[in-house]
Amino acid sequence: MMKAVSLVLAGAAVLSLAGCGEKPQTVSAKPGVSAAKADDKPYNNDQFKNDRAAWERTLRARADNQNEYKRVN
Amino acid sequence: MARMKFICDAERCIECNGCVTACKNEHDVPWGVNRRRVVTLNDGIVGAERSISVACMHCSDAPCQAVCPVNCFYKTEDGVVLHDKDLCIGCGYCFYACPFGAPQFPQAGAFGLRGKMDKCTFCAGGPEKDNSKAENEKYGRNRLAEGKLPACAEMCSTKALLAGDGDVLSDIYRERVMRRGRGGDLWGHATAYGVPGAKPAAQPAAPVQQKS
Amino acid sequence: MKSVYAKFAGIVGVLTLSLSVFAQQSSGPTLPPAELAKQQTERTTQQPYNNQPVWSNARGATSGYTSIPGPEAGVLIQDGGQTWRALKNGTVSVYGGWALVAMMLVIGGFYAWKGTIQLHESPTGRMVERFTLLERMAHWSTAISFSVLAISGLILAFGKNILIPVFGFHLFSWLATIAKTLHNFIGPLFIISCVITFVVFLRDNWPKAVDFKWVASFGGLLSGKHVPSEKFNAGEKIWFWGGLMVLGIVVGASGLVLNFPNFGQTRATMQLASLIHLGGSILFMVGALGHIYMGTLGMAGAFNAMKTGSVDEAWAKEHHEIWLNDIKAGKIPAVRSKTHAQPQPVGGDD
Numbered sequence: 345m346m347k348a349v350s351l352v353l354a355g356a357a358v359l360s361l362a363g364c365g366e367k368p369q370t371v372s373a374k375p376g377v378s379a380a381k382a383d384d385k386p387y388n389n390d391q392f393k394n395d396r397a398a399w400e401r402t403l404r405a406r407a408d409n410q411n412e413y414k415r416v417n
Numbered sequence: 418m419a420r421m422k423f424i425c426d427a428e429r430c431i432e433c434n435g436c437v438t439a440c441k442n443e444h445d446v447p448w449g450v451n452r453r454r455v456v457t458l459n460d461g462i463v464g465a466e467r468s469i470s471v472a473c474m475h476c477s478d479a480p481c482q483a484v485c486p487v488n489c490f491y492k493t494e495d496g497v498v499l500h501d502k503d504l505c506i507g508c509g510y511c512f513y514a515c516p517f518g519a520p521q522f523p524q525a526g527a528f529g530l531r532g533k534m535d536k537c538t539f540c541a542g543g544p545e546k547d548n549s550k551a552e553n554e555k556y557g558r559n560r561l562a563e564g565k566l567p568a569c570a571e572m573c574s575t576k577a578l579l580a581g582d583g584d585v586l587s588d589i590y591r592e593r594v595m596r597r598g599r600g601g602d603l604w605g606h607a608t609a610y611g612v613p614g615a616k617p618a619a620q621p622a623a624p625v626q627q628k629s
Numbered sequence: 630m631k632s633v634y635a636k637f638a639g640i641v642g643v644l645t646l647s648l649s650v651f652a653q654q655s656s657g658p659t660l661p662p663a664e665l666a667k668q669q670t671e672r673t674t675q676q677p678y679n680n681q682p683v684w685s686n687a688r689g690a691t692s693g694y695t696s697i698p699g700p701e702a703g704v705l706i707q708d709g710g711q712t713w714r715a716l717k718n719g720t721v722s723v724y725g726g727w728a729l730v731a732m733m734l735v736i737g738g739f740y741a742w743k744g745t746i747q748l749h750e751s752p753t754g755r756m757v758e759r760f761t762l763l764e765r766m767a768h769w770s771t772a773i774s775f776s777v778l779a780i781s782g783l784i785l786a787f788g789k790n791i792l793i794p795v796f797g798f799h800l801f802s803w804l805a806t807i808a809k810t811l812h813n814f815i816g817p818l819f820i821i822s823c824v825i826t827f828v829v830f831l832r833d834n835w836p837k838a839v840d841f842k843w844v845a846s847f848g849g850l851l852s853g854k855h856v857p858s859e860k861f862n863a864g865e866k867i868w869f870w871g872g873l874m875v876l877g878i879v880v881g882a883s884g885l886v887l888n889f890p891n892f893g894q895t896r897a898t899m900q901l902a903s904l905i906h907l908g909g910s911i912l913f914m915v916g917a918l919g920h921i922y923m924g925t926l927g928m929a930g931a932f933n934a935m936k937t938g939s940v941d942e943a944w945a946k947e948h949h950e951i952w953l954n955d956i957k958a959g960k961i962p963a964v965r966s967k968t969h970a971q972p973q974p975v976g977g978d979d
């Protein structure tokens with residue numbers, strides 16, 4: 345009986361090593377890459393001709409438009 | 418590099434549901450699915466009533482992405498969290514994990530029949546070709562690829578709801594807060610983007626290597 | 630006997646308590662909403678633009694007003710999701726996954742050590758009826774539906790880590806769709822088969838004094854001594870009560886909660902059900918691995934008993950002596966089948 349109990353305890357101790365397998369869960373998928381299909385870049389089209397800077401300028405101007413202090417004055 | 422975010426200013430939101438309507442109209446969102454909703458706390462109590470417009474906040478370390486059993490979520494270069502409806506099996510896990518209740522399903526049927534998950538795309542469509550018919554049918558319009566910002570924020574009449582690069586939004590909001598005198602707390606930002614000063618959440622802009 | 634029941638009740642109590650602690654985590658603000666609203670009204674006049682009381686109301690399960698229909702649409706932030714994610718992707722999956730691997734290793738090791746346990750005496754050729762057709766049908770419908778649920782469940786729980794690198798995203802998505810559909814429709818069938826199996830085998834699994842002797846000596850496995858047992862030995866009875874009944878209820882009930890989202894369950898309910906289901910089903914699968922091993926590779930003649938319904942007298946004497954003696958003494962009818970077909974003298978020796 346003692347032998348069996350110590351066997352079970354030893355087994356449990358070994359099994360608890362599994363806890364060492366816990367990894368940080370921060371999602372670390374590569375940005376800008378779809379899991380399955382590659383997604384188009386939003387600036388890779390006729391309007392922006394794959395010019396990221398131009399696209400960002402357009403969006404920044406649009407975002408600034410939300411500031412009514414700038415728009416009014 | 419841009420990091421797309423939403424801000425909702427509770428001092429300004431008047432619960433007109435214009436953003437909800439704009440979203441439904443812009444993307445032809447079907448009945449029963451609401452990518453955006455307005456929640457009013459302390460409804461009807463003078464002085465204590467505040468409203469917030471909420472949709473997917475495009476989290477830095479997105480819980481939906483972490484629990485999806487088919488890994489159908491991905492993040493764009495600009496921090497927008499998108500998903501691939503062709504892969505989705507409609508298990509509902511993303512909805513259980515999301516802090517904001519953003520993922521939506523066409524139905525909640527017996528035997529777990531939910532249909533494919535639908536949520537706010539930051540008006541950035543999905544993995545299909547930008548503004549193709551397929552993308553439009555599955556995810557709605559891709560305004561980002563047209564150089565426009567999300568329809569909800571752009572049409573918000575009081576400019577309570579702001580969308581765009583986090584830096585620009587911060588500038589707008591800072592100016593606003595300075596004119597008011599105080600009140601800089603931003604609803605939902607700690608949950609979605611992490612607490613400033615704390616261990617940084619995964620930043621989508623930095624090329625993180627796949628850890629294994 | 631009494632202390633065993635007390636212990637069991639204690640374990641159940643601790644479990645319920647810890648679960649209720651988990652459920653508490655998304656229980657909303659520390660102060661009642663009305664109190665927070667009052668504070669906000671005061672603060673709006675004293676310190677304009679300070680919305681702190683409103684924000685402490687925004688987190689948790691307190692619900693505001695929204696014109697959008699749907700359960701919990703008025704909840705701004707739910708806390709439980711992050712806890713659920715951490716436990717499901719972390720603790721439960723990691724420990725559970727390794728528990729399954731460890732069980733397979735233990736079985737492999739045991740097989741290497743003992744091999745298939747053979748009969749000590751040569752078969753007599755005289756067959757004894759062990760399971761009627763009804764009993765075998767009940768057993769196999771449970772066994773088959775369990776296997777389908779276990780495989781499809783494992784695909785949903787671990788396929789993302791193990792199968793996506795092999796199959797790629799699109800093929801795996803197909804596989805997961807099939808797994809989910811099978812799982813969700815076979816699940817209720819499994820519950821029905823469990824109930825039938827429980828009723829059919831209940832009588833023969835009633836605990837008796839001999840069972841404690843069997844447990845105390847591990848069925849004579851370590852000592853090699855013969856421990857007589859009834860139609861089912863204590864190991865089989867433990868599997869009947871702990872597996873079929875307890876785990877059947879735990880996994881089945883949590884599965885039904887997950888399977889019928891149409892009753893407007895809250896997310897906290899679903900998170901709790903999901904964790905119980907995942908943990909319970911892993912225990913169930915660990916137990917089933919042992920049970921399947923003993924019924925097939927581990928013990929000569931056992932599989933044929935459930936396949937054909939009858940066993941050789943030598944097998945009955947070696948493994949279930951009390952039962953055989955009862956049959957011989959006429960306490961148990963030798964033929965319980967309604968059909969008149971005689972048990973066929975097949976197998977018993979492989």
Ligand code: HEM
Pocket residue numbers: 507508529717775778779781782783785786787809812813815816817819820880881883884885887888889903906907910911913914
């Ligand atoms: C006893 C055998 C069973 C086993 C081994 C089993 C195993 C599993 C596993 C491993 C998962 C994945 C959990 C996760 O990824 O978090 C799962 C999910 C699930 N199970 Fe079971 N399960 C069993 C029985 C049942 C029963 C009886 C039902 C319902 C009546 C059920 C309903 C569900 C549901 C609804 C899900 C969620 C999966 C989805 O909708 O995508 N299961 N099960």
Ligand code: SF4
Pocket residue numbers: 472473474475476479480481482498514515516517518519520536
């Ligand atoms: S708000 Fe919800 S759906 Fe959007 S990224 Fe965060 S967890 Fe995912």
Ligand code: SF4
Pocket residue numbers: 481484485486487488489500504505506507508509510511512520534
């Ligand atoms: S419902 Fe779809 S997107 Fe959400 S977790 Fe399940 S498979 Fe992934």
